[in-house]
Amino acid sequence: MTSGQFVSKCTADAMARAAQTLQAGHLVAFPTETVYGLGADATNASAVARIYEAKGRPADHPLIVHVGDMQDIADWSDDIPDYAIALARNFWPGPMTLILKRSALAQDFITGGQDTVGLRVPNHVIALALLSEFKKLGGKGVAAPSANRFGHVSPTTAQAVSDELSQYLAPEDVLLEGGPSLVGVESTIIDCTTESPKILRPGAITEEMIEAVTGIDISYDATEIRVSGSLENHYSPNAQVVLDIAPENGDGFIALASTPTPDGVIRLSSPQSNEDFARVLYTSLRSADEQSLSRVVVHQPSGDDISVAIRDRLLRASRGR
Structure with a gap:
């Protein structure tokens, strides 16, 4: 430092x-x-x-x-x-x-x-x-x-x-x-x-x-409370983040390990589970910048567990800084 x-x-x-x-x-x-x-x-x-x-x-x-x-x-x-x-x-x-x-x-x-x-x-x-x-x-x-x-x-x-x-x-x-x-x-x-x-x-x-x-249902009423990480653009690397499309030659790629890596694509991580996906997500996005990649394609995990948070972060990251 x-x-x-x-x-x-x-x-x-x-x-x-x-x-x-x-x-x-x-x-x-x-x-x-x-x-x-x-x-x-x-x-x-x-x-x-x-x-x-x-x-x-x-x-x-x-x-x-x-x-x-x-x-x-x-x-x-x-x-x-x-x-x-x-x-x-x-x-x-x-x-x-x-x-x-x-x-x-x-x-x-x-x-x-x-x-x-x-x-x-x-x-x-x-x-x-x-x-x-x-x-x-x-x-x-x-x-x-x-x-x-x-x-x-x-x-x-x-x-x-x-x-x-x-x-x-x-x-x-x-x-x-x-x-x-x-x-x-x-x-x-x-x-x-x-x-x-x-x-x-x-x-x-x-x-x-x-x-x-x-024992109480979650409220979905609108709120004006500002909190950390709530802006539309957030969590963004220098690389462009694109969601749920087929990666092309030279793209960085993040997806669950069950998804194969196409030829010519740079695999950034292959998490085994949704919890693992969350654990490695930010390190993987940083790795894309360290390798000077211009675009990262992410295949988002499904479910209503921590994958909800992953999809939230990726949507904001995809909007850039």
């Missing part, structure tokens, strides 16, 4: 130092089970502003606050419906973000000026250790969008973070190495501000799973 400190051995001492980095108002990029996040003290306006600067992110685009335990959400919201508590008990730590009415702690620089806040407990040993150490220092939570430039492909490895953001980080910032992300696509975002939950961004926690836990 040209800037920042790359930490490959995330010992207890390293976690304590990273927490001190957050407390001092600097940035810490860290692994989660979904993708890598770029974190700052969620109560420090100047630190959070550096996230927006490093990412090139619009100032009205809200951030997700990561906390270490579901009990911590009471700091951030004064209005938590029973079904949101049920979801938290069942799926946290895990790849789920709850949108709740904000408390006074959640300032406009986190919420994008909205009266709601997004909260999540990540399921990664390093992320949880960092949050625990930060809490010992009095920290209330870590604001952390994906650790990439805005609109680009999210990073699922520390190297991808370094490639994407090293020139935008300061020498005091830290990047924690934690291996590849195991889920590979961002968290399910659920609006919990009305009588019925509403999925604002699909992820590994599916509609069926939400309804099974809450």
